Amino acid sequence: xxxxxxxxxxxxxxDLLAYFERRVDxxxxxxxxxxxxxxxxxxxxxxxxxxxTPLRMWxxxxxxxxxxxxRRGRRRRLALAAKLRSQFTVPITASPEDAVTxxxxxxxxxxxxxxxxxxxxxxxxxxxEAAEVLGxxxxxxxxxYAAAKQQLREALQPAESLCG
Numbered sequence: 240x241x242x243x244x245x246x247x248x249x250x251x252x253x254d255l256l257a258y259f260e261r262r263v264d265x266x267x268x269x270x271x272x273x274x275x276x277x278x279x280x281x282x283x284x285x286x287x288x289x290x291x292t293p294l295r296m297w298x299x300x301x302x303x304x305x306x307x308x309x310r311r312g313r314r315r316r317l318a319l320a321a322k323l324r325s326q327f328t329v330p331i332t333a334s335p336e337d338a339v340t341x342x343x344x345x346x347x348x349x350x351x352x353x354x355x356x357x358x359x360x361x362x363x364x365x366x367x368e369a370a371e372v373l374g375x376x377x378x379x380x381x382x383x384y385a386a387a388k389q390q391l392r393e394a395l396q397p398a399e400s401l402c403g
Contacts, residue, residue: 244287247294248277255302262306272309276302344394352387355380 255276259269279301280287288294345353351373358369370380 240284240287240289243289243294244280244284247287247291247298248280251295251298252277255298258299258302259306263309268309272302272305275305275309279305341395344391347394348387348390351375352383352390355383356387356391359384 252273256269256273259272260266263269263272276298280298283301286297288297345356348356354373355366355369358364358372359366362369364372366380366384367377370377373380375383
């Protein structure tokens with residue numbers, strides 16, 4: 240059967256490519272979709288019909304499914320990009336001077352504390368999740384986080400409160 244599939248792919252490749260070129264933009268994606276169709280056909284070799292006409296129809300059925308998967312993936316990527324854009328358009332309320340001060344205070348933490356604080360506050364992980372990312376025990380992460388918060392509190396304390 241592999242010889243028949245190889246012959247059918249050669250015979251139908253141009254038609255399959257044209258099928259994709261009429262349906263996708265940019266047209267450069269058509270060649271990738273054709274390659275995916277061929278790969279799927281080889282993976283499903285046991286399901287391939289033996290006769291030429293049903294085999295051609297089977298290949299176009301695979302092509303249709305590959306195109307549908309590509310479109311679903313594209314829609315998901317566009318939806319995710321829109322969601323990310325909306326989350327990143329939240330205005331920053333801190334002044335540039337405050338941002339520099341906070342960044343300097345974080346940079347002055349030890350590397351383990353700095354990684355933990357940035358994972359929690361910038362990347363949105365919980366302390367337990369950050370512990371897993373860093374490969375440390377959650378209780379170790381909690382004590383490092385508490386120490387880091389105290390250091391940051393002291394570093395960011397207004398100068399006036401130190402004098403009074």
